[in-house]
Amino acid sequence: MSTTTPRSAAPDHESPEAAARRLRRAKKAALAAFLGGALEYYDFFLYATAASLIFGKLFFPSTDSTVAQLSSFATLGVAYVARPFGAIVFGHLGDRIGRKNTMVLTLVLMGASTFLIGLLPTYAQVGALAPTLLVVLRLLQGLSAGAETAGASSLTMEESPVGRRGFFPSFTISGISAGIVIASLAFLPVASMNEADRLSWGWRVPFWASVLVLAVAFVVRRALEEPEVFEDKAQHNDLVKLPLTEMFRTHPIQFLQVAAMSFETVTNTFMQSFGLAYAVSVGVPTRTMLWVSVVGNLCAVATQPLFARLSDRVGRKPVFIAGVLGSAVMIFLYFRSISTGNLPVIFVTSTLITAGTYAMSNGIYPAWFPELFNVRVRYTGVAIALQVGILCAGFTPLLGTALVGSDKSHWLPAAWIVAGSSLIAVIGALTARETHATPLAELGNPVHHPAAGASERESVLTR
Template sequence: MSVAALNGQSALRNKDRTKVALSCFLGSAIEWYDFMLYGFLAPLVFDKLFFPHADPVAGMIAVLGIFAVGFVARPLGGLFFGHFGDRLGRKPVMAATLILMGLSTTAIGLLPTYDSIGIWAAGFLLALRFLQGFALGGESTGAPVLMLESAPEGKRGVFASIAQSGNFAGVVIATLVVSFAAALPSDVLLTWGWRVPFLLSIVLVGLGFYVRLKVEESPVFEATRTPPARVPLLQVLDNYKRPALIVFCCALAESGVFYLTSIFGLSYGVKTLGIDQATLLRGVLIGNVIAIAMVPLFGALSDRIGRRLVLGTGFVQAGLYVAFLFFPLLQTRDTLLVVLAMAIPGALIQPMHIGVTSSFYPELFPDTRVRFSGVSLGRQFGTIFGGGAMPVIAASLLAWSGGSLLPILIYFSLVSVIAIGAVMAAEETRLRAI
């Protein structure tokens, strides 16, 4: 690290890092609340609202397909905001992503349904889902980068992971709100009840934007950005293809385990097994409440024993859990075991991933001028194939196989093996200068 960067971090130490941490935590929580509302509500009501005449299986695939569009947009948003984040600064990009996410989520709550405007309703829903993903592509990379570059020496893992704890807090809030909405009488839920969670976004975004404006720019970025890279993405492709590929492979499993268990698991439990959605959501809620605390713990552990060991162990656990435990626990239909099945990924497996990748990914890119773009390239494209596509691929494989889970298990096992191989191929980064 340069002397200028070290002086910048020292100056920030004399201030209060709490503002940076609070801003990133709240911003991540709000954006993930917005993004996950669709995932939790869609399997419950959106097939009836936007695809009322479709076959139940086809309707579920269509709804999950629109869910996946948010992930198609994420790399585009990541690269767009990454370009300006590397050239202009982390702070203005973080404000822009929050506003875009809030407006697009609120607009979903105002959408007319199929009964009002026909197939155009699904088209508008798809467009707004695209904008949500576009915004999250910038936020999900920018918040950890800003936290990493503002961290005290020797504590980058734990400090960067605080932003990612906000992801789980957002999922908790979304789960609670959707649980209340799901408890409404069916006719109320289908008329106006489903809109309320989306409309609440405008209030949360106002709070988050106010806090985010108070944050200082990254001291490391301020000290090392001159001269800026003309096109940061091209420099990544020229000089940092290997780190970007490692991030891509890790992101496959990092995102895949959450969306397979929480989104496809919710749909599979309700539609195929006939499990009450409140029971499934209770498991998601419990797991994500625990994760808020577990993510920084694993971040701190990676500061002590290394990023690769903690992350690799997490990927092994994810593969084994999905292959041997998750679906058998759901199939018991026992309330306690179903809650346990949905809670374990959030409580243990995902924190081992997220608590480490928030520092590991940016540390793979030593050049501050291209770091945002490099992480965005690998992470957002990895998230498409790992997370965004996972629910719709799983639903399609289930339909193709006549209800057999084996193709799904094989697919996720391959994703896990790829991620484990990427960790083994990477260098340890916890002591690397940034």
């Protein structure tokens, strides 16, 4: 890892016309990232909500409700297993054929998988085939999600004006929060139905509705252009053939740092799945918890860009670390409030985490993680490293359910899972390079190109 001190982010002087053009491209990329994130995580967290409330009864019938819930959460985790493979495949494509086309492909894959989940027969209708098909479609969702955020973040960061590289990529995460809001709102009418209608057809409607978001996001994303920094490399035949191997050769430390920092995502995954199921099990109404999610994530849509803008001024590291440590503390208050059934405190603590502490770290990583990698391996590096923590996050609801079991007053193990994950993220952040003031062309370590001379190869190996 380079130990040189970043120079000022002041760019080569641009004409007013060039600056205006760059700003337009950044806004367009941010909009596409927002809509893509909204679709991807509407679909992804729609499944998490259904896994918490529906799928255990329809696809994994059992006389023991805890066993059924464990089986349902296991399918939730299956997608997280698929995500690293999606990161490898689509990361390679993103660094070889471009960000835009790869992002369109991941978008369509997610939308189609989600729609088909809404058409699945249940266990009562086709037996073991039903959960098998559910797992297959969840795997396809995981493949898509494995590269969506990395692609949108990389493209938007590369298009952003100097001094605002944190702000514009943060709309990727605001889109994710919006997707969670939409998914929660879509399930509110379902939660109001009588159980017979909810289990027979009501749960399917939100999955079918994903087609509407897909159509809008597809149109916007198709209109994108490739970032100039990537186009320049492509035009000069300056891309690497195997981004995965080149990334591990030239950026092993950055990979480990981002992998560790990605454990900050455990907080949100735990709250959206285990937190919902746990709250319902202790008597908090389903509709109430869905509204808790709506309020927190709706506020986060606005606060994440603000925290990202702050990181453009004071640096990525202090804002990220403050947010992760804050979430590690607040999660204890969150589960305590659920265990006591105190609804006002549940709303307050959830919102303070989702739109406060978690938004501080979550709104920054779409800029910081890509900034740690060279443009030639950026998509691959971010996609794969990010999935390490997210893979672990996917199974934390299963672990929390197993540890808490039937004793609903025994919530401390769940909180400690989040706190421990936060500690891992802090360690990664403390060792990572501060990049908010580093010029775009100097981000990451040098990456060898086959045409490079011996001096460049020596520089790459010794840096």
